[in-house]
Structures are given as structure tokens and as C-alpha cells.
Amino acid sequence: MLPLIVLSLFLLPPAILAAASDDEYLKLPLLRKSPLPSPTQALALDTRRLHFLSLRRKPIPFVKSPVSSGASSGSGQYFVDLRIGQPPQSLLLIADTGSDLVWVKCSACRNCSLHSPATVFFPRHSSTFSPTHCYDPACRLVPEPSPAPKCNHTRLHSTCPYEYAYADGSSTSGLFARETATLKTSSGREANLKRVAFGCGFRISGQTASGTSFNGAHGVLGLGRGPISFASQLGRRFGDKFSYCLMDYTLSPPPTSYLTIGGARSDAVSKLSFTPLLTNPLSPTFYYVRLKSISVNGARLRIDPSVWEIDASGNGGTVVDSGTTLAFLADLAYRLVVATMRRRIRLPIAAEPTPGFDLCVNVSGVLKPEKMVPRLKFGFAGGAVFVPPPRNYFTETEEHIQCLAIQSVNPKVGFSVIGNLMQQGFLFEFDRERSRLGFSRRGCSSP
């Protein structure tokens, strides 16, 4: 645990809410943009992201730790439509539980009519844009550019610059600021959230700058556990929890789902299975859970419990990340899963597996291949059992070829990840107040 004093020093004052009653919660439509990259591309991008995330797990002061985000991958991401500024400007952001910073592409244009709207935020068009002063304690929560600029605290207009690096070598930098966010509440009303801290990104360099790698997003909505995340800033006003359903992106038309901040959904909550959320002081952004066992067709695999633990140097453990597409398991567990699945699967093994995947099957001419795929079952601390449907872990990589969408994590550098493919079709509730994660297969159909 971090010393309490550090936490209280760096807590941001919560965003101020106008015009919503106590039992309301916020709803943001979640969507998934097509076209999607192939699973092979997703793998390359995930691996890069995870490698980068693992680099972060060093004993560095958390207030300065660089953050990564789904923006680096552009693969299989879920988006939310955020309206910020006054009057509101609508922007599409990646919903990412694996990072903290909320940021949008900003333009310092003088004549903004030359720019296409709804792809970039125009601070000049907003009456509520408020740059953070570099002497403001909030400024110490974002990674600073290097070399770090000097802060002249007697000057009135000294802004708070930040620089945010990505796994693929690209980066975004700009000014840390505050803005009004306009969100829909559960009762259909509009709620104005004042003074939401966010990064106004003026410079985006490297791959992220190109539309393809960024997949059309205009920024990232960080939902991590750090103090600057959207969830942390809004949480205390809304019972400190958020939830979402990531719908199957292969369905057509894609179903609508919501990212919900707050939680008055007692109907859904009664169906949830809970497991405690764990903290790793060396990686304070992530939502860790304690994965305890894996079963294949009901037979529990013999995996030493130590495989799942977070060790003294902060390695290991299991993270729930909406910004990673595939699932990743500690190497020992992964190899056992692959070997067992290979023995149990009732489909012809593809002679040439898709590069990057260890277990692929040929489903040519098979009517319901999902019936032939062994059932995976994940056991979590607290007795919660997660039984994903086969389409959450077997995915088409080429025509008639499906591969196990799980990868190995080197225990020396990584942690296990429950990515967004594995989460599809389940309601996930991140109950930060009670430090627990709830999930339910039946939660997504309820309103």
C-alpha cells in the first residue's frame, strides 16, 4: 500500500456536478468501430502494449509514471462519445481501463472553420476551458515533458505541459487543463460535470498520428485507478463504481451498450458474481484480480498457485483491461491450457497455424464449431467463476481457420490479462468503493 499521505496529497478535487439528482447515474453509449484489424494485427499491437505496460512496473513514484493506452494499439477497441466544452463538442474516445489519463486531440486554430469539426477539440470555442497552472498540485499527476520545463509560480499564465509516450514510439503532448463534460444521466437528463481534468493534446507524433493506427479515435478515456482517471474524478460523486458490457463486434448490426458511471442497477447487481480487486503499489493504474484456477471441460488444470501471484517486485498477477484485445496467461498456465485444449478439441488441427498463434483449427464444413471447442472455466478468489462462451477465446484468423485467442506472458516481465474479447457479452462492474469486480452473463440485456 502507498502511504496515505501521498494519496491525500495528490487527490484531485472531484468534478463538480450540476443538475442531477442523487439516485441518478451516467450513461455513455459504447461502440466498436469497424473495420477491425485482423487478430494477427491485434496480437502484434497487444504484445507491444503489454511489453510497454510491463516496462512501467518499476518502483518509480507513481505520480510521474508514464501512462500507456489503447491509443497505441488502435486494435479492437471500444469507444465512447464524450461531449466536452461549453457549448459541448463531441469526440470519440477509446474506453480504457488500462490507463489513467483522459485526453483529446486539441487544435489551437485561430480560424477553426478550416478544420473539420468533431475530430479535434477547439479550446477557443469553449467558454469553460481552463488550463491548469504548473504550480497546481494536479500538475504533478501527469508525466511532464523532458526536459522538464521550469515552473514560474509567480506568473499567472504558466500552463502545465505534459508528454505521454506510447508503446509504438509515438507520443502526444499538450496542456493539462479542465473542462466541462456533458453527459446523459439514467433519467435522460443532461448532467454538466464541471472542471474535469484532461489532457489537451496539441502534438501527436509517430504512428498514433496516422488515422489507421489510431483507428479514428480522438483521444482516450482513461478509466484506471489513478487519481486523474475519469472513473476516479467522477467516482466519488456516483458511488465510485462503473460498469460496461462489451458487445460482440461480429454481430450485425452491432448492439448498443453503455459505459455506466455509478450504479443504481440493483436488478443487474443481484446477478453479479464478485471477486476482490487487488492493488499492486508498483502498478497503481490497473485493476488486478486473483485468478486461482483454470478448468478445461470441467477438469481443473494442475497449476501451482504461485503462478498467479503478484511477486515482491510487482510482477505477475492478473489484470482486467478493456484496452487489450486478446487474453494473456502466465507462461506455465498458458502451455498447459494449449496442451489440454489440443487434446480435447474435436476439430482438425490446422496444419499451418496462423503466425503468432499456437493452436488453430480448420472449421471448414463444420456447422457449429463452437460446440466442438472445449469449455474454459476461470476460478477467481471469493468463489466467482467465469465461464466465457467459446467465441470469447476462439477467433477466426483466416477463412475457415480459428485460433485460440490467448497468448503467453513471460512471467519475468508480464502479468496475465483478461482482454476485451474475453469480456464480450458480460456485464462487468468495477466497484471501486467496495474494491471488488462483479461480472454477469445475464447483465447485458437489462437496460
Ligand SMILES: *[C@@H]1O[C@H](CO)[C@@H](O)[C@H](O)[C@H]1NC(C)=O
Ligand atoms: C475563416 O476561414 C473562412 C474560410 O476560409 C473564411 O471565410 C473566414 O472569413 C475566416 N474567418 C476569420 C475570422 O478569419
Ligand SMILES: *[C@@H]1O[C@H](CO)[C@@H](O)[C@H](O)[C@H]1NC(C)=O
Ligand atoms: C517569473 O515571472 C515573473 C512575472 O512574470 C517575472 O517577474 C520573474 O522574473 C519570473 N521569474 C523567473 C525565474 O523567470
Ligand SMILES: *[C@@H]1O[C@H](CO)[C@@H](O)[C@H](O)[C@H]1NC(C)=O
Ligand atoms: C481446411 O480443410 C479443408 C477441407 O478438409 C481443406 O480443403 C482446406 O485446405 C483446409 N484449410 C487449411 C488452411 O488447412
